[in-house]
Amino acid sequence: MPEFAVWYSPLKSAHIGLVIVSGGLFALRGALVLAGQSWAMARPWRMLSYGIDTLLLAAGVTLWVSLSLNPVASPWLGAKLLLLVLYVVLGSLALKRARAPAARRASYAGALMVYMFMASVALSHHPLGFMQPWWTHGD
Numbered sequence: 418m419p420e421f422a423v424w425y426s427p428l429k430s431a432h433i434g435l436v437i438v439s440g441g442l443f444a445l446r447g448a449l450v451l452a453g454q455s456w457a458m459a460r461p462w463r464m465l466s467y468g469i470d471t472l473l474l475a476a477g478v479t480l481w482v483s484l485s486l487n488p489v490a491s492p493w494l495g496a497k498l499l500l501l502v503l504y505v506v507l508g509s510l511a512l513k514r515a516r517a518p519a520a521r522r523a524s525y526a527g528a529l530m531v532y533m534f535m536a537s538v539a540l541s542h543h544p545l546g547f548m549q550p551w552w553t554h555g556d
């Protein structure tokens with residue numbers, strides 16, 4: 418087995434595992450904050466989230482560099498990076514920056530939808546993600 422294949426597959430599995438843990442933790446903390454449980458924003462929980470997100474992004478960037486991908490030539494990766502920025506903004510609005518409860522709820526729902534869409538973009542290797550068959554009629 419080539420050396421690349423020995424570590425690429427475990428790293429990709431770690432990336433996917435961290436995607437699930439990070440998304441699950443955001444969903445849980447967001448739901449608790451919306452339910453008025455402000456302890457979900459306490460320092461240990463914030464530190465846990467930062468740690469997991471840092472590992473997730475580091476694994477993603479390592480996969481990216483190892484495949485020598487160009488986000489313009491691989492539009493699924495470019496779309497994923499743009500969606501990541503949108504997810505971070507919506508997540509920050511949901512957990513702390515939005516003042517009105519309705520804005521927090523909308524940001525929370527939007528962040529979760531963007532996150533799931535990002536996963537579908539990654540799995541399909543297409544910028545339209547799960548919508549690709551509808552928009553391209555399966556071409």
Ligand code: HEM
Binds near residue numbers: 478482486533535540
């Ligand atoms: C800096 C951020 C990120 C970068 C640079 C990145 C990059 C990558 C790369 C290069 C791959 C390997 C694709 C392959 O082997 O064909 C990958 C896989 C994957 N990524 Fe990310 N990723 C990032 C963040 C995320 C996030 C936030 C999510 C989820 C919402 C995500 C979901 C996935 C999934 C599900 C796969 C597996 C796709 C497959 O099975 O082929 N990634 N990522």
